[in-house]
Amino acid sequence: MNEAIEQTAIGLGGLDGYEFICECSSAGCFDRVTLTLVEYEHVRKVGTRFFVTPGHQNVAVELVVETTPRYLIVEKDGAAGIIAALEDPRDGDPAAPPS
Ligand SMILES: [Zn+2]
Numbered sequence: 001m002n003e004a005i006e007q008t009a010i011g012l013g014g015l016d017g018y019e020f021i022c023e024c025s026s027a028g029c030f031d032r033v034t035l036t037l038v039e040y041e042h043v044r045k046v047g048t049r050f051f052v053t054p055g056h057q058n059v060a061v062e063l064v065v066e067t068t069p070r071y072l073i074v075e076k077d078g079a080a081g082i083i084a085a086l087e088d089p090r091d092g093d094p095a096a097p098p099s
Helices: 002-011 037-044 078-087
Strands: 017-021 032-036 049-052 062-067 072-076
Touching (some): 002 017, 002 037, 017 037, 032 037, 032 049, 037 049
Antiparallel strands (some): 017 032, 049 072, 062 072
16 A cells, blocks of 8 residues: 555655555554655665554554654564565565666
8 A cells, every 4th residue: 555655656756745554553544644755765664664653553562763743663573573574575576666
């Protein structure tokens, strides 16, 4: 979902903020978080890090590594983090389109 939003944002120039979907562990959460592409890439460059709206962090499995007025960056621990790293489509994907 958010990867698609990012591709759209890149296509539009990527200078403004875009509405991404909160990446918290609640399946029913569709809260919007406004990030610029720079902010989004900052989160995404570590495969186990995600952004969530303030208050949506799950301290049982996530460590808050950065706090901003609009969102928190959390790092998933243990098994959840390992799964996230395995599912990261950017890791060694030779079919990634040029940006
Ligand atoms: Zn959420």
